[in-house]
Amino acid sequence: MSMMRSRPWVARVAGLLALAAGQAQAGTVSDMFSEVDRAMAVFDPIGTHVRAPIERAVPNLRFKGFIRQWTDILLEQQGQTGFQNQDYRFLQLQNLLELETAYHIQEGLDVNAVTHVMYDGVYDWQRSKGLYADRYFDQAELYDTSERLLREFYVSYRRPNFDLLLGKQQIAWGKMDGQFIDIINGMDRREAVQLETEDFEWRRMPQWMANATFHFGQNSLQMLYIFDFEQDRFAQPGMPWYSPALPQTRSDIILPTRRPDTDDFGDHEYGLRFDRMQGSLSYGFIYFYGFAKSPTEHVLGTAQRGGQTLLRLEGRHERLHHAGMTADYAFALNDVPLVGTLPMVVRVEGLYTNGVRFVDFREQALARLGAPTDGTTKRDTVRAAIATEFGLPGRTTAIVQASYYRTLNWTQTLGPGFGGGFGDAWTLIPVAFVSRPFAFTRDRLSMEATVFPILSGPDRGWQGVKTKLRLIYKVSQFVKGQLVYNGYDGGAPTDTYGQYNHWDNVGWELSYEF
Amino acid sequence: MNSEALTRDSAPSPARATGWRAWRLLLLALALPLATSAADDVRDQQWKTVEQMSEEDRALFDPATSTPRDADIPYIPAEPYPFQPPYTAEEMGYRSSEFVHIARWPLGIVDVFGVVTSSGYINQGVSVSYTKLSGRPGLEGYIRDVKPGEPYAHWTMFDMFPPESEGTQQLWIPYRTDKEHTTKIDYYIYSDSLRRVRRQPQPIRDQRFPDNSQTFDDVIGRDPWEMDWQLLGTDVLYETVRYPNTRATVTHNIGGQLVERQTASIKMMGDKYAHYRPDGGIDCFVLKAAVREDWLPGYREKTLVFWIDKHHFFPLRMEKYSPTGELMMVETRFAELESPARGDFGFAAHTTVYWNLEQDLISYSMHDGQAPREWTDEQKRTIFTPEFMRRRWLIDPIKSQAVVRDPEQFFLRPKLYPGKFPGERNWTVKPEIQARVDAQEAAGHLVFVTPGDGAATAQAEAAAGQ
Numbered sequence: 001m002s003m004m005r006s007r008p009w010v011a012r013v014a015g016l017l018a019l020a021a022g023q024a025q026a027g028t029v030s031d032m033f034s035e036v037d038r039a040m041a042v043f044d045p046i047g048t049h050v051r052a053p054i055e056r057a058v059p060n061l062r063f064k065g066f067i068r069q070w071t072d073i074l075l076e077q078q079g080q081t082g083f084q085n086q087d088y089r090f091l092q093l094q095n096l097l098e099l100e101t102a103y104h105i106q107e108g109l110d111v112n113a114v115t116h117v118m119y120d121g122v123y124d125w126q127r128s129k130g131l132y133a134d135r136y137f138d139q140a141e142l143y144d145t146s147e148r149l150l151r152e153f154y155v156s157y158r159r160p161n162f163d164l165l166l167g168k169q170q171i172a173w174g175k176m177d178g179q180f181i182d183i184i185n186g187m188d189r190r191e192a193v194q195l196e197t198e199d200f201e202w203r204r205m206p207q208w209m210a211n212a213t214f215h216f217g218q219n220s221l222q223m224l225y226i227f228d229f230e231q232d233r234f235a236q237p238g239m240p241w242y243s244p245a246l247p248q249t250r251s252d253i254i255l256p257t258r259r260p261d262t263d264d265f266g267d268h269e270y271g272l273r274f275d276r277m278q279g280s281l282s283y284g285f286i287y288f289y290g291f292a293k294s295p296t297e298h299v300l301g302t303a304q305r306g307g308q309t310l311l312r313l314e315g316r317h318e319r320l321h322h323a324g325m326t327a328d329y330a331f332a333l334n335d336v337p338l339v340g341t342l343p344m345v346v347r348v349e350g351l352y353t354n355g356v357r358f359v360d361f362r363e364q365a366l367a368r369l370g371a372p373t374d375g376t377t378k379r380d381t382v383r384a385a386i387a388t389e390f391g392l393p394g395r396t397t398a399i400v401q402a403s404y405y406r407t408l409n410w411t412q413t414l415g416p417g418f419g420g421g422f423g424d425a426w427t428l429i430p431v432a433f434v435s436r437p438f439a440f441t442r443d444r445l446s447m448e449a450t451v452f453p454i455l456s457g458p459d460r461g462w463q464g465v466k467t468k469l470r471l472i473y474k475v476s477q478f479v480k481g482q483l484v485y486n487g488y489d490g491g492a493p494t495d496t497y498g499q500y501n502h503w504d505n506v507g508w509e510l511s512y513e514f
Numbered sequence: 515m516n517s518e519a520l521t522r523d524s525a526p527s528p529a530r531a532t533g534w535r536a537w538r539l540l541l542l543a544l545a546l547p548l549a550t551s552a553a554d555d556v557r558d559q560q561w562k563t564v565e566q567m568s569e570e571d572r573a574l575f576d577p578a579t580s581t582p583r584d585a586d587i588p589y590i591p592a593e594p595y596p597f598q599p600p601y602t603a604e605e606m607g608y609r610s611s612e613f614v615h616i617a618r619w620p621l622g623i624v625d626v627f628g629v630v631t632s633s634g635y636i637n638q639g640v641s642v643s644y645t646k647l648s649g650r651p652g653l654e655g656y657i658r659d660v661k662p663g664e665p666y667a668h669w670t671m672f673d674m675f676p677p678e679s680e681g682t683q684q685l686w687i688p689y690r691t692d693k694e695h696t697t698k699i700d701y702y703i704y705s706d707s708l709r710r711v712r713r714q715p716q717p718i719r720d721q722r723f724p725d726n727s728q729t730f731d732d733v734i735g736r737d738p739w740e741m742d743w744q745l746l747g748t749d750v751l752y753e754t755v756r757y758p759n760t761r762a763t764v765t766h767n768i769g770g771q772l773v774e775r776q777t778a779s780i781k782m783m784g785d786k787y788a789h790y791r792p793d794g795g796i797d798c799f800v801l802k803a804a805v806r807e808d809w810l811p812g813y814r815e816k817t818l819v820f821w822i823d824k825h826h827f828f829p830l831r832m833e834k835y836s837p838t839g840e841l842m843m844v845e846t847r848f849a850e851l852e853s854p855a856r857g858d859f860g861f862a863a864h865t866t867v868y869w870n871l872e873q874d875l876i877s878y879s880m881h882d883g884q885a886p887r888e889w890t891d892e893q894k895r896t897i898f899t900p901e902f903m904r905r906r907w908l909i910d911p912i913k914s915q916a917v918v919r920d921p922e923q924f925f926l927r928p929k930l931y932p933g934k935f936p937g938e939r940n941w942t943v944k945p946e947i948q949a950r951v952d953a954q955e956a957a958g959h960l961v962f963v964t965p966g967d968g969a970a971t972a973q974a975e976a977a978a979g980q
Contacts, residue, residue, distance in 0.1 A: 030633065034962040038634035041921050047677065064677050158907050160896045172709035201707045213905070220901040275901050280700055282713065282900060328713045332697055340812045341696070343715035391715030395724045442631040442873055443725040474725075477637045477676040513677035 040476040047478065047514035058103075065099040065514055072194075072484075072507035081502050082244030082493055085130030091240040091505055092191070093121030096202065098151070108159060112167075114152035116202070118143045122240060133238035140190070140239055152206050165211040170204040171224065173273060173286055174326055176385050177431070178403060180349040181286050181324035184271060186230035186293045192241040193466060193500055194486055205230035208262075218278065224271035224288075229260040231317060232293040245499040253303055257295045257315035267291075283327035291317040292418050296357040299367040299375035309368050311375070316357075320418065324351035343391040350384035351419060358407075359415035380408045381419035395443070396436035403429040412459060422463060422496045424456035444474045454496050464491025464498040482509045561749040561800070561934045571748050571799075574824070576600035587657065589692070589739040595654050596859075606801055607743035609827035610820055612653045614735030615879070616643075616669065617862035619651035619853055620887045624767065624912040625671070627879040629726050632950060634921040634962040637725055640675035641684075642912050646889055646898055652859055656690060663695035668898035672908045675917065681706035683903040688734055693809060698734060704903035711900045720814040727843060727870035727877035729815070740810055741803035741818070746935050750795040751821055754782050754830050754846035755867045755878075756926040758959035765915040767883030772915055782830060783861065784850035789825045797824045798831075802938060815842060819939060826858045831928070839940050844869045844928040852884045867925045874947050876960075878925050882914040924960050927951055 046065070054063050072091040079086060098116035105111065123134040123141050133140040143149055154167025171184040177197045179187075186205035189195055195203060208228035214221045235241040237248040260267035269291065275284035295315030303310045328347040336342040360377040367375045387401035405427040407420030421427040433450045437443035448470040454463035467489070472482040484507045491498025562568075567575070581602055582592035590608075591597070597605040612618065621644070628638030648666050649659020660666040671684040687700040701714045717723070717730035757764070757777035765774050781787065782796055790796060798821040805813045814836060821831040832845040845868050853860035862884060868877040889897070896902055897909065918924050930951065932941045943951070946965075953961035 028964075031963045034633040037631070037636075038921050038962060041634060041636040042919065064680055066677070158905065160892050163905055163907075170709070175710060175712055197708065201709065215896050215899075215901065217895055218899060220899075277900060280697075330697075330700055330713050330715065332716060334696060335811070341718065343718065345713050345715050347713070389715055391718060393718060393721060395721060397715075437724050439873060442629075442635065442875060444631075444635060446724075474635075474637065476635070478678075480678070511678075 037476075040479060043476060044478045044514060046512075051514055060104040062102040062104070063099070065097065066511055068094075068096045068098075068509065068511040070094045070096075070507065070509045072486075072505045074502075075504045075506065076502065078502040082499065083247045084242060084244035085128075086244075086502065087130045088122065088126055088128035088240065090122045090126050091194075091503070092507070093125055095119050095121070098202070108157060110156045112152065112154055112156060113150070115149055116143070116151050117149060131238055131240060133236050133242075135238070137236055139233075140236065161215050163211075163213040163215075166209075168206045168208045168228075169211060170201075170206040171209075171211065171271075172200065172204075173324075174349055175328055175347050176326075176349045176387055177399070177401060177433075178385065180383055180385055180403075181322075181326055181351050183288055183290070183293075183322055183324075183351070184224065184226070186232045188233045190233060190235050190239060190241060192235050192243065193488070193497060194241065194505075196468075205233070219274065219276045222271070222273040222275075224269070224273075226269040226271070226290070228262050229267065229269070229291055229317070230293075231257075231259065231295070234294070241503075243499055244502075245494045251308065252311040252313050254297075255300065255312060255314040258317075260291050260317055280331065281327065281329045284325065286322070286324045286326075288320075288322040288324075290320060290322065292320055292356070293317070294418070296376055296417070297359055299364060299373065302368065302370070311364060311367060313375075318355065318357040320356060321354040322351055323354075324349070326350075339393055345389045347387045347389070348385070350382065353381045353383075353419045356381050356407075356417045356419060358417035358420075360411075360413050361415060362411075362413035377411075377414060379410065379414070379417065379420065381417065382406045382408065383419045392436075394436055394439075396434065398435075399431070399433040401431045401433070403431065405429075421456055422454065422460075423494075424459045427454060427456040427463070427496075429454050441473075446472050448472070452497075454491070460492070460495060462490055463495035464501070465489050466497050478514065479510070479512050481511075483507070484509065557750065557752050557795070558931060558933065560795075561747060563747040563935070564745055567748050571824075574599050574601060575745060575799075576602045576605075577745075578602050579604075590657060595657070603743040603745040603801060604738070606745065606799055606822065606827055607741065607803060607820075608653065608738045610801065610822045610829045611735065611738040612859055613826075613828050613849075613861060613863065615733050615863055615866065616645060616735075616881075617852060617884070618647070618653060618656065619856065620644075620646050620889060621852075621884060622887050622910065622912060623881040623884040624674075624914040625879060626882050626914050626916045627726075627877065628918055628924075629875055629877040630918075630921050630924040630960065632874045632947075632962065634960075636918065636921045636924065638676065638917050639673060639679065640914055640917060641671045641673045642908060642910075643669060643671045644887065644889075644897060644910075645669045646887075646894055651853075651856065660690040662690050662692035663697070664690055665700070666690045670898060670902075674911075679706075681906060683906075685898065685900055685903060686734075691737065698730070702900040702903065704900075704906075706906070709904075711903050713900075719810075722870060727868035727873075727875045728845075728879070731815070732843075732845065732868065736818075741805055744802045744804070746800040746802050746819070746938050748824075749798050749800050749821060749934065750791065751782065751798050751830055752793075752795045753929060755848045755865050756846075756928070758923060758926055759957075760920075760959045761918075761923040767912065767914050767916075769885070770883065772913065780848060782848060783823065783828065784848075784864070786851040786854075787849075787861075789823070796830065798822055799824055799827075800935065819935075826861055828861050833939065835940065841871050841940055841943065843871060844930075846928045850884070852881075853886045855886070867928060869927045871943055871947060874950065876925060876927055878918075880914075880916050882916050883912040921962065922959055926954055926960065 051063050071093050074089050074091060077089055096116060096118045100114045102110050102112045119142050123131055138144050139148060152169050154165050154169045157164045172182050174181040185207055188203040207226055207230050209224055209226040212223050271288040273286045295317050297313040297315050300312045300314050303312055326349040328345055330345045333342040356379055357376050358379055360375060363373045364375040367373050383405045385401055385403040387399055390398045392398055405421050407425055410425035429452055431452050435448040437446040450468040453465040456463055467487040469485045470482055474480050487504045488497045488500040493499055584590045584592050596609060623643050625641045625643050630636045646668050649655035656666050665687045667688050669686040673679040673682040683704040685702040689697050691698060699716050701716050702711055703714055704711045719731045720729055722729045761777055763774050764777050765772050801820045803818040805816055815834045816837040817835040819833040820829045822829045828849055830847055834843040836842050847863045848865040849861045850864040851860050852862040865880045930941045949965035953965040
């Protein structure tokens with residue numbers, strides 16, 4: 001009875017004590033955070049001790065860079081998945097150091113260089129039989145060739161109406177997320193479906209070229225002459241993102257790929273881009289006479305082995321004509337329920353490609369029977385997107401983008417080819433993206449969510465959905481961290497996302513810029 | 515015993531030195547407010563309502579609230595700008611709108627800006643900016659030379675700091691607006707990491723920028739016809755932007771030269787302002803502007819209170835209140851005569867401090883190395899276009915060394931001035947913010963640790979030991 005009566009009193013005292021302790025602790029914790037914040041505010045060792053002295057000693061030199069660490073971990077280790085032995089957890093343990101320097105020679109004349117080195121620890125820091133690409137392909141683990149280390153190196157000469165950039169460089173055409181008219185450089189696609197627009201800067205394969213732009217009024221005309229070809233680099237067998245839908249070895253005879261030759265004038269590439277601004281509307285057109293970034297296998301003949309007829313296949317990068325357009329328009333809607341004024345931007349982009357060479361499995365089968373065919377078929381392709389970006393209250397941004405890919409005159413026997421539907425006549429990806437900072441963290445913490453569903457027809461239908469969630473935290477003005485979740489759901493094991501159903505992963509990225 | 519040993523012996527031990535330093539700081543912290551509070555009290559009591567204003571001030575003021583309208587532009591006064599005394603409150607409002615955040619003439623600046631949170635997280639930027647105008651310089655050019663729905667200026671920004679955003683560029687094309695034409699800007703960003711120019715939706719006018727205190731309208735300016743103006747009275751300002759006692763000097767870019775200046779010697783409207791009172795104060799009119807619902811429906815920043823200098827109508831301090839009357843933000847400014855050729859209209863904001871009270875965020879924007887520019891036709895055609903940003907060409911770098919190096923050296927929160935114009939102003943703030951304000955005032959610099967016994971001393975000691 002007395003116990004019963006004393007309970008509220010005890011509870012009250014305990015509550016007060018807990019509150020006092022909580023407040024004291026809250027004070028201590030917030031003071032601790034404050035100490036970290038103040039220490040991190042001035043944490044810039046390379047900027048202070050390397051960059052600043054170098055720039056002081058050589059006033060015409062600009063020097064900057066970053067160190068970045070990416071780690072992605074599979075949520076579950078599945079063992080044998082399709083053709084892939086998924087006996088590993090870490091999809092990447094990549095460490096990238098990049099340095100950018102620019103030397104100002106005289107007004108309008110500069111020399112620019114970007115060098116970087118990357119080490120991926122997935123091959124060394126976990127025990128795995130499924131990951132073995134480092135044994136036959138050094139760059140899977142470490143960039144150790146001059147081609148990879150010297151990323152960009154060009155001389156820029158600028159006059160008010162004219163630019164000329166000569167040397168190794170990368171060009172990003174277009175305004176949209178994803179690649180529609182961004183077709184000049186090859187790309188390192190080792191992360192397959194996890195490669196995103198924000199990574200293109202580090203994954204593009206810069207090329208040696210002459211890049212001239214004329215500016216007149218609200219117009220500009222860019223001309224490219226590219227004498228060095230770089231193809232896309234895909235995930236290879238023994239790499240974490242090698243497609244589980246593809247066998248690790250093949251029985252046919254694969255000959256070395258025939259690449260466009262720098263010494264052959266006929267193998268060079270040419271590009272034109274025209275842009276114009278007209279009030280709230282800006283638009284542009286491009287034409288690119290280049291080569292497909294990934295080779296198409298041609299049948300050169302057959303051979304008999306163990307009673308089997310094998311194809312002799314040679315990959316070739318085909319000549320393509322690309323014609324594209326891009327435009328954007330800004331406006332604001334007034335008196336919109338709940339939000340009041342709604343600022344918006346609409347972007348459109350499209351690319352028509354003529355002469356895309358596809359592997360044709362029917363033709364290959366005929367070749368195996370001795371028919372005189374190279375096992376390929378030519379088609380034209382179209383890819384286009386329309387996106388609407390909304391500026392919402394609460395510093396929230398939302399983007400809805402519909403991306404469409406189509407192979408004209410598609411047949412079921414066609415393999416993959418540039419620009420067309422994903423294993424189908426057409427593919428539609430209605431992407432939704434939302435991003436907002438959190439005011440309670442003084443906008444230091446922000447969240448991004450993106451959903452990429454893939455629909456295609458007439459054959460495959462639902463090819464799965466990718467969901468990406470990202471929490472980004474600004475530690476200081478030099479250091480940033482983020483946590484990322486990527487999930488792949490639905491679709492068949494041979495579909496674009498369906499094949500990666502067991503590749504759900506979480507990761508983090510830490511970067512220090514100086 | 516050699517001289518070195520003598521020096522060593524006579525010097526206090528580290529422990530004693532720390533103890534003595536703590537005592538000195540504590541005494542200073544206690545004594546300073548006592549010594550200065552009396553002077554502050556007198557200075558803070560000089561405000562007067564309209565009824566209490568001097569005859570001289572009354573002679574400058576026309577209390578009319580309804581004046582003839584312009585024949586061509588029906589929402590502006592008929593009297594030719596810049597008006598003749600006596601001035602109505604509306605005319606004073608128009609005159610003060612001459613001095614928006616970015617001066618109304620073609621110029622080049624390096625904008626040094628940043629924010630600090632109550633925990634000491636600091637985020638800053640340095641951006642070289644060029645502007646060109648479509649019409650004549652000044653408010654008159656904005657009103658008359660450009661039709662509503664047409665761009666009145668082009669502003670470029672080229673980020674130099676922090677390293678993460680180095681090379682990022684922006685192009686703002688602000689529009690002359692009215693009730694029918696409400697688009698404020700075309701807004702483009704060149705992201706160096708994406709290597710793309712992306713058109714952005716225009717920012718929401720009354721929404722603060724991410725990681726900052728100021729809203730879009732704080733930067734771009736509000737049109738005077740969007741508000742109802744009322745004169746509250748007069749006041750004398752002695753302080754606007756306040757440097758902490760931990761930052762004795764600041765380096766300014768003056769005419770291309772980097773000049774180290776004593777922060778205590780920086781005057782509110784620069785050395786060339788001719789109307790300082792003998793005691794260093796500046797005589798101000800205090801204006802209240804109520805945002806008109808028919809012009810800006812649903813606008814969050816309902817009421818603005820301005821302290822404008824009596825001679826040029828330059829706004830030195832501004833307070834923003836929510837529809838429910840809570841104090842949302844205080845803005846204070848240092849000005850300089852940046853365009854002498856424009857005479858009274860040549861003053862421009864040099865340093866602006868914004869204090870957002872909802873999040874206790876303190877931001878600043880310093881227009882360093884500011885100078886009027888005369889662009890050639892070729893430059894006008896080429897520099898101020900979205901495509902120019904793809905060239906990654908900073909045509910004329912402007913240097914600055916004015917970034918805050920340490921959170922301890924950040925600008926102080928502006929004063930709250932409790933008691934001034936009661937009924938028209940609300941100076942109450944959340945208790946935890948008030949505690950930080952008190953700690954700041956006692957320490958003479960921002961205090962990031964939990965306010966309480968010895969907090970300021972502890973932090974000052976830690977700072978002194980660094």
